Amino acid sequence: MGYKLDLVLEEEKLEFIIHILRDAIFFDNDPPRTDEEKKERLEQTFVELKKFIPKIFSLAIGEDQFDSGSKVILDLLQYPKLNKQLSYVLLDIALLELFPELEERTAVNLQI
Incomplete structure (x- = not known):
């Protein structure tokens, strides 16, 4: 999982993710999707x-359990308000990874 997180936090991918989040939050003017879409x-x-998800998990727990577990994970991510909150938390973590001095400033401000 750490390897996958490192992949997501690469500068180019992080920029892409930030642009997607910005567009989804501030510029969501797309027409509603049909049920088929x-x-x-x-x-x-x-x-x-x-x-x-790494294939080793499916080999370790079995294909049926892997499919049902993946389905549960996907179902958990189907709530727009929770996804928005999760996006903010992940963005906050990514910004702290890129700019660790922000965390130091926040800790100093909390002590005052």
């Missing part, structure tokens, strides 16, 4: 999630 997107997301 939502279903296709959910299926594609499930396939990509299974690719993201």
Whole structure:
């Protein structure tokens, strides 16, 4: 998992993620998706999630358990308000990784 986190925190990918978050939060003017589009997107997301999780997990716990566990993870991420909060928390962590001096300043401000 640490390796995957390092991949996500690479500068180019982090910039891409920040732009996606900005667009989703401030520039979401897309027309609503149809039920068919939502279903296709959910299926594609499930396939990509299974690719993201290292194969060693599926070998260790079995393919059926791996599929059901991946489905549970995907279902947990289907709440827009929670996703927005999760995005803010992850952005905060990413910014602290890029600029550790922010954490030092925050700690100093809290002591005053």
